[in-house]
Amino acid sequence: MRGIFRNPVTGETGGITAGIRTGLRWKLSAAIALVGALVAIALSLVVHNAARVSMLDNARELADERLRIAQRSYELSGRANFPDIEKDAPDLPAALREKVAEGRRATYITDRPNGSPDIWAAVPVKDGHVLSLHTNWTDRSTDILNDLDQALVIGSIAVVLGGSALGVLIGGQLSRRLRKAAAAANQVAKGESDVRVRDAIGGVVRDETDDLASAVDAMADALQQRLEAERRVTADIAHELRTPVTGLLTAAELLPPGRPTELVLDRAKAMRTLVEDVLEVARLDGASERAELQDILLGEFVSRRVAAKDPAIEVRVVHESMVTTDPRRLERVLFNLLANAAKHGKPPIQVTVEGRVIRVRDHGPGFPSDLLAEGPSRFRTGSTDRAGHGHGLGLTIAAGQARVLGARLTFRNVRPAGAPDHVPAEGAVAVLWLPEHAPTNTGSYPVLP
Numbered sequence: 001m002r003g004i005f006r007n008p009v010t011g012e013t014g015g016i017t018a019g020i021r022t023g024l025r026w027k028l029s030a031a032i033a034l035v036g037a038l039v040a041i042a043l044s045l046v047v048h049n050a051a052r053v054s055m056l057d058n059a060r061e062l063a064d065e066r067l068r069i070a071q072r073s074y075e076l077s078g079r080a081n082f083p084d085i086e087k088d089a090p091d092l093p094a095a096l097r098e099k100v101a102e103g104r105r106a107t108y109i110t111d112r113p114n115g116s117p118d119i120w121a122a123v124p125v126k127d128g129h130v131l132s133l134h135t136n137w138t139d140r141s142t143d144i145l146n147d148l149d150q151a152l153v154i155g156s157i158a159v160v161l162g163g164s165a166l167g168v169l170i171g172g173q174l175s176r177r178l179r180k181a182a183a184a185a186n187q188v189a190k191g192e193s194d195v196r197v198r199d200a201i202g203g204v205v206r207d208e209t210d211d212l213a214s215a216v217d218a219m220a221d222a223l224q225q226r227l228e229a230e231r232r233v234t235a236d237i238a239h240e241l242r243t244p245v246t247g248l249l250t251a252a253e254l255l256p257p258g259r260p261t262e263l264v265l266d267r268a269k270a271m272r273t274l275v276e277d278v279l280e281v282a283r284l285d286g287a288s289e290r291a292e293l294q295d296i297l298l299g300e301f302v303s304r305r306v307a308a309k310d311p312a313i314e315v316r317v318v319h320e321s322m323v324t325t326d327p328r329r330l331e332r333v334l335f336n337l338l339a340n341a342a343k344h345g346k347p348p349i350q351v352t353v354e355g356r357v358i359r360v361r362d363h364g365p366g367f368p369s370d371l372l373a374e375g376p377s378r379f380r381t382g383s384t385d386r387a388g389h390g391h392g393l394g395l396t397i398a399a400g401q402a403r404v405l406g407a408r409l410t411f412r413n414v415r416p417a418g419a420p421d422h423v424p425a426e427g428a429v430a431v432l433w434l435p436e437h438a439p440t441n442t443g444s445y446p447v448l449p
Contacts, residue, residue, distance in 0.1 A: 105121075120134055197213040197217050293325060302315060305334060317352075332397065333402055338351075344362075345364030358434075364428060409433075411431075
């Protein structure tokens with residue numbers, strides 16, 4: 001079965017092959033039902049055979065008792081005048097005839113073609129003749145056995161259905177806890193460090209899910225502590241570098257004019273930009289940044305800012321709208337996207353504003369596949385076909401500032417309609433989706449009636 005998926009980072013769609021996914025509750029239910037069915041069938045066969053053997057044993061004992069009475073009567077009167085007693089029966093089974101020839105009284109059971117048993121009993125008498133008794137399986141015995149089989153079938157079905165229901169109940173509870181644990185783990189993976197998996201699954205329950213929740217919570221805490229330590233170290237190093245880098249830039253500006261001075265100034269400015277970007281990334285990672293909100297006309301704002309940045313860039317306002325956002329952070333996101341398009345793409349660069357959506361497109365080789373799959377990553381400039389100069393923090397900062405604004409930033413490549421993935425892209429598009437309701441100063445969102 002074919003399905004369609006959308007990449008949450010890039011917004012691109014594509015085909016996938018979807019298999020049948022069976023939940024834990026149904027697997028557990030099927031396992032219990034299968035085991036219950038096997039046990040019920042085995043017990044039914046055992047009970048059926050035991051009941052049949054018991055009924056046959058009773059019939060043989062009854063035939064043997066009647067034969068003994070007939071033997072005593074024959075030896076006293078010399079006549080076989082007992083009901084159903086034959087003398088020297090010609091159809092006596094061969095196996096029974098052999099026992100009688102040995103001078104023994106014996107019983108024997110034969111089966112008819114329809115499966116109904118016949119009970120035989122024979123005994124030799126003093127005058128050399130053989131007395132025998134032939135009785136059939138009574139209808140009452142057949143009815144009793146049929147009723148027993150029917151009860152066993154009904155009981156087996158009840159066991160299977162009850163086991164299935166029990167499996168669904170137990171498996172559903174376990175599946176619910178595991179799904180809650182998976183959802184909480186996904187929230188932790190998205191950066192929500194205050195989420196606890198143990199609380200999400202419903203507190204402490206002494207089973208394997210509780211062990212799993214404790215392990216995930218411990219792992220999340222350890223990772224959070226490590227990330228926080230790395231963030232602090234990065235921020236401290238960048239902060240300590242600001243003073244010497246500023247002094248280096250000031251000293252470079254005092255050098256006599258010339259090509260060497262231009263090279264030193266260029267590298268000093270690049271180092272200062274890097275230090276400022278690292279500090280900004282550290283602040284964004286700390287989740288302490290808050291938006292300072294204002295009401296702006298988005299199309300007018302973007303047009304003025306882009307014109308001031310580069311008049312050659314085309315801006316098209318499809319639909320104007322009033323938005324509540326932080327202009328400084330929005331400008332930072334916009335300028336970083338434009339800088340990335342100018343550095344790694346090819347002209348013309350186009351900016352489109354439609355309602356609350358801003359699109360920045362270039363006509364270069366497109367974004368690298370790892371960025372489309374995983375999103376922006378710091379200190380990575382992309383593949384060789386899109387690699388230029390820079391330290392790879394521009395899109396990371398843009399994505400971080402978009403999160404502060406409550407916006408969503410996606411990336412995709414432009415290809416001809418229906419073209420396969422190996423066909424070179426005709427450009428890259430970064431799309432910024434501003435939220436309908438801006439975040440509050442505390443970072444939360446207003447609850448509307």
